[in-house]
Each structure stands twice: as C-alpha cells, then as structure tokens.
Amino acid sequence: MGGTGKSLKIVAGLAPAAFAMGILFIGALGLSILQSFGYAPAYGVSEFPTFRFYERVITEEGFLLSLGLTFYYAIVPTVIGAIFSLLLALALMKGFKGKGAFLFLYKIPMVVPYLVGVSLVILLFSNGGLIARLFYHLGMIGSPSDFIRLLGTSSGYGIFLVYLWKQVPFMTVMLYAHLLVLDHRQRESAYLLGAGPLQRFFHVTLPGLAPALFSATLIVFAFNFGGFEVPFILGAGYPNTLTVEAWRLFDDPDYTNRPAAMALTTLILVLSSLCLALLIGFYRSWQRKWGQL
Amino acid sequence: MKNRTSFSLSVIAGAMLAGTALQSAFAADANTENFRQEFLNGKLSWEDVEKRAREEGTVNWFHWGGSEELNAWIERHVVPKMKEKGITLKTTRIAGTREAVDLVLTEKQAGKGPGEGTVDMIWLNGDNFYTLATQKALFGSFADKLPKSVNFEFDPKVPASQLNLSDFGTPTEAREMPWSGEQYVCYFDTSRLTREKAPKDFAGLEKWLGDNPGRFTYVKPPHYIGNTFVQTVLYAHNPKGNGFKEFQRPLSSFSAEEFAALIKPGFDYLKRIEGNLLGGGKAVYPQNQAANQSLYNNGEVDFACEFGLYLVASKRESGAFSETTETLAFPASGMIKNKNFLAIPENAPNPAAALVLANIMSTVELQISKLQEIGYPLGVDLSKLTDADKAKAADAAPSHHGVSAEELGSLAVADTNASLVKVIEKVWIAYIERQSQKPFTEIVKDAMKAN
Numbered sequence: 001m002g003g004t005g006k007s008l009k010i011v012a013g014l015a016p017a018a019f020a021m022g023i024l025f026i027g028a029l030g031l032s033i034l035q036s037f038g039y040a041p042a043y044g045v046s047e048f049p050t051f052r053f054y055e056r057v058i059t060e061e062g063f064l065l066s067l068g069l070t071f072y073y074a075i076v077p078t079v080i081g082a083i084f085s086l087l088l089a090l091a092l093m094k095g096f097k098g099k100g101a102f103l104f105l106y107k108i109p110m111v112v113p114y115l116v117g118v119s120l121v122i123l124l125f126s127n128g129g130l131i132a133r134l135f136y137h138l139g140m141i142g143s144p145s146d147f148i149r150l151l152g153t154s155s156g157y158g159i160f161l162v163y164l165w166k167q168v169p170f171m172t173v174m175l176y177a178h179l180l181v182l183d184h185r186q187r188e189s190a191y192l193l194g195a196g197p198l199q200r201f202f203h204v205t206l207p208g209l210a211p212a213l214f215s216a217t218l219i220v221f222a223f224n225f226g227g228f229e230v231p232f233i234l235g236a237g238y239p240n241t242l243t244v245e246a247w248r249l250f251d252d253p254d255y256t257n258r259p260a261a262m263a264l265t266t267l268i269l270v271l272s273s274l275c276l277a278l279l280i281g282f283y284r285s286w287q288r289k290w291g292q293l
Numbered sequence: 294m295k296n297r298t299s300f301s302l303s304v305i306a307g308a309m310l311a312g313t314a315l316q317s318a319f320a321a322d323a324n325t326e327n328f329r330q331e332f333l334n335g336k337l338s339w340e341d342v343e344k345r346a347r348e349e350g351t352v353n354w355f356h357w358g359g360s361e362e363l364n365a366w367i368e369r370h371v372v373p374k375m376k377e378k379g380i381t382l383k384t385t386r387i388a389g390t391r392e393a394v395d396l397v398l399t400e401k402q403a404g405k406g407p408g409e410g411t412v413d414m415i416w417l418n419g420d421n422f423y424t425l426a427t428q429k430a431l432f433g434s435f436a437d438k439l440p441k442s443v444n445f446e447f448d449p450k451v452p453a454s455q456l457n458l459s460d461f462g463t464p465t466e467a468r469e470m471p472w473s474g475e476q477y478v479c480y481f482d483t484s485r486l487t488r489e490k491a492p493k494d495f496a497g498l499e500k501w502l503g504d505n506p507g508r509f510t511y512v513k514p515p516h517y518i519g520n521t522f523v524q525t526v527l528y529a530h531n532p533k534g535n536g537f538k539e540f541q542r543p544l545s546s547f548s549a550e551e552f553a554a555l556i557k558p559g560f561d562y563l564k565r566i567e568g569n570l571l572g573g574g575k576a577v578y579p580q581n582q583a584a585n586q587s588l589y590n591n592g593e594v595d596f597a598c599e600f601g602l603y604l605v606a607s608k609r610e611s612g613a614f615s616e617t618t619e620t621l622a623f624p625a626s627g628m629i630k631n632k633n634f635l636a637i638p639e640n641a642p643n644p645a646a647a648l649v650l651a652n653i654m655s656t657v658e659l660q661i662s663k664l665q666e667i668g669y670p671l672g673v674d675l676s677k678l679t680d681a682d683k684a685k686a687a688d689a690a691p692s693h694h695g696v697s698a699e700e701l702g703s704l705a706v707a708d709t710n711a712s713l714v715k716v717i718e719k720v721w722i723a724y725i726e727r728q729s730q731k732p733f734t735e736i737v738k739d740a741m742k743a744n
Contacts, residue, residue: 042402062727128591145507145593152577237513237578238726251391252515253420254715255398255428
C-alpha cells in the first residue's frame with residue numbers, strides 16, 4: 001500500500017514537467033521527424049515515407065565540411081573551457097584578497113544572454129571594433145580593417161570567445177561546489193604518505209572531481225553541438241555548422257525545402273545523442289576500471 | 294475579432310453554447326467569403342465596401358518595423374486618415390516580412406479560411422509574394438478595382454506597367470497594390486574616394502579592385518540584395534547582348550545548356566573578382582544590408598550597393614552616414630528597379646477595411662507625403678497623375694546627392710524573372726561559395742533540377 005502511495009506521489013510530481021515536455025518537446029520533435037520523412041502536406045509535400053530528404057542533405061556538397069565544423073565548434077571550446085574552469089576552481093580553493101568580490105563577479109556571464117556576449121565580441125574584436133582601433137592608434141596597423149579577421153570566418157575564434165565567456169563560469173560553479181564537499185582526508189593522507197602536488201592532483205583530486213567535470217562537460221558539449229545563433233552571427237557565411245545550414249533550408253522562400261531542413265535537424269539530434277551515449281559509455285567503463293562502481 | 298471572442302466563449306461555456314457559437318462563426322465566414330466573391334466579380338459599389346469597412350471597424354496591417362521614420366510617418370498620417378473612414382488601423386511591426394507570411398500560412402494549414410485569420414494586409418514583394426501566391430493564400434485580384442487604381446498603369450501595352458504587373462517576375466495579377474518603388478544604387482564616401490576614380494561599370498570595378506584590393510564586397514546571396522547584385526552582373530555579361538531582356542523569360546523556356554551559356558560569362562567575372570573582394574583573398578560576404586552598411590561606416594569598404602533611391606538622403610539626415618556620402622550611379626550597364634506592394638491574405642478577417650487602407654495608401658496626398666517626409670519613392674505612376682500633382686511630386690523628392698533623377702531613371706532596368714532567380718542563387722552557392730569542381734553546365738542542371 002505504502003509503495004503505491006509513494007509511486008503515485010512520484011507520478012504526480014513528475015506530471016507537470018512531463019506534460020510540458022510531452023507537448024512542447026516530444027510533440028515538436030515528432031512533427032519534425034514526420035516532416036523529414038516527407039509528411040508535409042501544408043508545404044505541398046506528401047510522400048511519406050521517403051528517405052529522399054535525408055539522401056539530399058547528406059549527399060549535398062559541403063555536408064561533410066559542415067559536419068566537421070559542427071564538431072570543431074563543439075569540441076574545442078568545451079575542452080579549453082574545461083581546462084580553464086578546472087584551473088579556476090582550484091585557484092578559488094585558495095584564499096586571496098578580494099575573493100568574496102571575485103566569487104560574485106565571475107558568475108555574472110551566467111545570467112547574461114548569449115546574444116549579449118555576441119554583441120560584446122563584435123564591439124571588441126571586429127575589424128573596426130575597439131581593439132582594432134586601439135591597434136590602429138598605436139600605429140601597429142595601417143587601418144582598422146587591417147586587423148586580423150576574427151569574425152565572419154570559419155576559424156571560429158569569435159564563437160570560441162563567446163562560448164568560453166559564458167561557459168567557463170558555469171563549469172567553474174559546478175567544479176568549485178564539488179571541490180568544497182570533496183573529502184579532504186584522502187588528500188591529506190596522500191600528502192602524509194609522500195605524494196607530490198601533481199600526484200595528489202592526478203590521483204586524488206581529479207578522480208574525485210570526475211563526476212562533476214564529466215557532467216559539466218557533457219552539458220556544455222551538447223549545447224555547443226546544437227548551438228545556432230552564435231555561429232550564425234559570428235561564423236562564416238559558408239561553411240558553417242549543420243544548424244545554420246538547417247536554418248537556411250528552413251528559411252528558403254520555397255517551402256518544399258522545409259522537410260530537408262527537418263531531415264538535417266533530425267540528423268543533428270541523432271548525432272548528438274550518439275555522441276552523448278558514447279561519452280557516457282566511456283565514462284562508465286572508466287568508473288568500473290577505477291572501482292567507483 | 295468577433296469570431297475569436299465567440300470561439301473563446303465556446304471553450305468556456307461547454308457543448309451547447311459551443312454549438313451555437315460555431316454556427317454563428319460559420320455564418321460570419323460565409324458572409325466574408327460572399328463579400329470576397331461579390332467584390333472580385335465587380336458586384337459591389339465602393340460605398341458598399343466602405344460601409345462594410347466601417348462595420349468591421351479595424352484593420353490589422355503587418356509591416357517591417359525596422360524603420361523608426363516609417364513607423365512615425367504611419368502614426369502621423371495613415372492612422373488619422375483611416376480614423377476619418379471610421380476604421381482603427383492596428384499595425385504590427387515585424388522584424389521580417391516572412392513572419393507575417395508564416396502566420397498566414399500556419400492559419401491556413403489550421404483550416405482558417407476567409408474571414409478567420411488575423412492578418413488583413415502585408416507590405417511585401419519578391420519572395421514573400423511568391424510564397425503566398427504559390428500557396429494560394431491571397432485575397433484575389435483587387436488592385437485594379439479600387440477608385441485610386443487610376444493612379445497606376447495596368448495596361449500591359451505600356452512599358453511602365455511592367456513594374457506593376459510583375460513582382461520579381463511573378464505575375465501580380467492585381468493581387469497586390471503597388472505602394473513604393475525602389476532602385477538598386479550604390480553609395481560611397483567622397484572623402485575616401487573621388488567620383489572620378491569611382492568605378493562606373495563592371496570592367497571598371499575589376500580594374501579598381503586590382504588597384505584597391507579588399508575595398509568592396511557585396512551582400513551574400515541568397516539574400517535578395519546579394520541576388521540583385523549578381524543579376525546586375527549577369528545582365529552586363531549577357532553574351533547575347535540584350536542585357537536584362539533575356540532574363541525576363543521564364544525558366545521553363547530555357548534548356549540547361551542554353552541557360553548555362555547565358556550566365557557563364559557573368560559567373561566567371563564574379564569568380565575573377567572574388568580574390569580582390571574584402572577579406573584578403575578569402576572573400577567575406579556580409580549577410581545583409583545592415584552588415585554591409587557597417588562595413589562601409591567602419592571604413593572597411595569604400596562603396597556598397599543596395600536598394601534605396603533616397604537611402605543616402607535619409608541616412609545622412611539621421612546621421613547614420615557621413616555628410617560626405619553620395620549616391621553612385623553604378624553600373625552604367627543597368628540598375629535594377631522594382632516596386633513593393635500591399636497584399637491582402639485570403640483569410641483576412643477585415644477584408645473591406647483592408648481594401649479601404651489600400652485605396653488610401655494609393656492617394657496622391659499620402660504618396661507625396663511619404664516621399665517628402667521619409668524618402669520612400671512613389672508607388673503610383675507619374676504618367677497617370679495630373680500636371681499639378683506631377684509638379685508637387687517633383688518638389689517633394691529629396692536629393693539623390695550627386696546624381697540626377699534623370700540619370701538614375703535612364704539606367705533603370707527590369708528585375709529578373711523569379712523562376713530564374715532561384716536557379717541563379719543556387720548556382721552562386723555551388724559555383725562561387727562552395728567552389729564546386731563540377732562542369733558549369735552540370736551545376737546549372739543540378740540547380741534547375743532542385744527547383
């Protein structure tokens with residue numbers, strides 16, 4: 001009896017979230033998958049089921065390039081961000097002057113929207129932005145437009161800047177919170193047994209932090225993989241990420257292209273789920289190896 | 294409005310009430326559909342339309358709201374004029390016209406027929422009109438049935454009618470009312486580039502870019518501003534020598550080989566100049582005209598092109614361009630001219646009020662005020678106006694800064710057939726942007742097939 005009451009409570013607790021998810025997420029997802037297989041009578045396409053649209057987007061020139069860029073824009077800022085955050089979180093464990101103020105200040109980007117970060121990067125780093133003008137006034141370049149082109153190219157530097165600005169605070173919060181509750185005694189006994197600082201870090205602190213580091217990285221990677229607005233504004237006109245390509249197809253005045261856009265978004269979803277599944281698989285086997293499970 | 298209120302009531306009050314509300318909603322629709330049929334078949338007098346418009350009481354106009362000058366002008370002049378007719382003008386300022394088109398189509402998909410939608414009028418042209426026309430979501434051929442239709446040339450025998458009868462090559466069939474005109478022009482800063490040294494045609498541009506690498510770029514197709522630049526290049530390099538005329542033909546009249554031969558010289562030109570465009574070898578194409586303007590204002594490029602006969606005047610006025618910015622009549626081979634329009638969707642809830650709005654927008658008084666106060670060119674045709682009105686219009690026009698209206702007028706050429714534009718933009722993406730290594734004819738074939 002008690003069991004049913006408990007599960008009823010759980011169901012009731014989950015219902016509102018599940019309901020919203022069901023309507024907003026699963027509903028839209030189902031519809032876009034249907035469209036990607038050719039069910040879009042509203043746009044004059046009703047060939048369900050067909051793989052034509054998948055075939056079209058995969059065989060399109062530049063698909064592999066876009067796929068490569070999508071991974072590049074997702075992986076590089078995630079890895080760099082994780083390293084920065086780890087260093088920052090460790091630094092925060094030590095006392096220093098003005099730590100209280102810093103603990104407050106470094107979190108600010110977390111509540112500021114990505115688009116504000118994008119505008120900041122444009123103001124500072126575009127050719128003709130503040131830094132280019134500074135270089136020009138110092139006589140280091142002949143005109144502001146000679147400044148090295150960081151935005152509007154596929155190098156991704158502008159995109160990385162925004163992602164790092166926003167995500168390093170986020171990952172640091174997760175790591176720092178975890179560090180605070182980590183058991184100090186292990187580190188202390190390692191110290192007493194003669195382990196050096198690097199040994200203590202790699203054999204005690206890092207394995208202890210692994211769950212937090214892993215989940216923070218996973219969240220950030222998944223976001224960057226599916227990110228749209230930052231590469232759209234700061235990336236090159238071409239090539240760009242799969243999300244930007246999907247948007248182009250969706251925005252085409254010819255609406256019969258929309259199923260192809262949906263095929264691309266479905267592919268993005270499948271790919272990012274695969275990546276997450278792989279990462280989780282690796283993490284679990286690592287945990288088993290280290291006896292954490 | 295009435296329908297929507299009754300609909301929400303029905304949800305609250307349950308099955309019985311819902312039944313009656315639904316019935317009245319159906320009656321209202323039949324009524325609207327009836328009005329549409331009668332008006333389009335010429336069975337209603339203008340008094341009938343104005344009477345029904347007063348009963349409807351409101352009209353919902355969706356327009357691109359990115360220009361504060363335009364928004365203020367509408368509040369100042371159009372709202373009071375509509376008030377005189379007993380109609381409240383409700384404007385919805387949208388970031389892109391596509392939003393309104395999507396709304397109309399979504400409602401249509403949801404089964405909302407005549408009288409049941411939310412959009413009464415959209416300011417649009419080109420792609421957006423093409424979309425509504427192909428999705429059969431337009432009210433019908435109304436533009437030649439309003440009292441002020443006399444201000445437009447609709448006679449296909451007169452060349453000037455072309456701008457009213459064809460919207461980027463899509464036949465308008467009077468399903469939209471011309472509201473304003475535009476011409477593709479370029480602007481430059483006389484403090485950085487003298488008029489003598491500025492390029493005058495595409496051969497001149499190529500040479501100038503050789504001497505001044507990186508000082509020019511164009512908006513990236515498939516944005517329509519970029520497409521228009523590419524079309525102008527193709528006109529100038531048309532191997533048949535008849536410029537824009539060849540590009541009035543619909544796609545169906547071309548074989549892939551013939552079309553490829555027609556556009557190849559122009560695309561080779563674009564390929565040749567690419568290395569000297571902005572970006573130091575890796576060409577940077579701005580996404581839209583705003584991005585291009587900021588490149589210009591930042592001093593990254595010396596001149597730029599977009600639609601806007603009075604762009605320089607209004608941007609100088611607002612301080613967005615330097616006082617030394619002037620208009621450049623480029624290229625001498627022909628600058629594309631077209632019009633933009635007011636369209637009524639099929640499911641407009643207040644079609645009569647929308648017709649009254651279209652009529653008021655076409656009055657000489659509002660057309661001249663729009664030209665004078667915010668520099669939006671006339672949509673009405675000068676040839677159809679009285680001499681007194683012609684003189685007023687000439688006085689009202691702002692300066693083009695550096696070139697005369699006659700010079701710009703003499704360079705104006707027609708837009709490309711919309712069915713060709715789709716192929717041209719696909720070829721640009723494959724050949725220029727993605728640097729496809731396939732033979733050119735293959736690229737054109739693929740682009741025509743994808744259509």
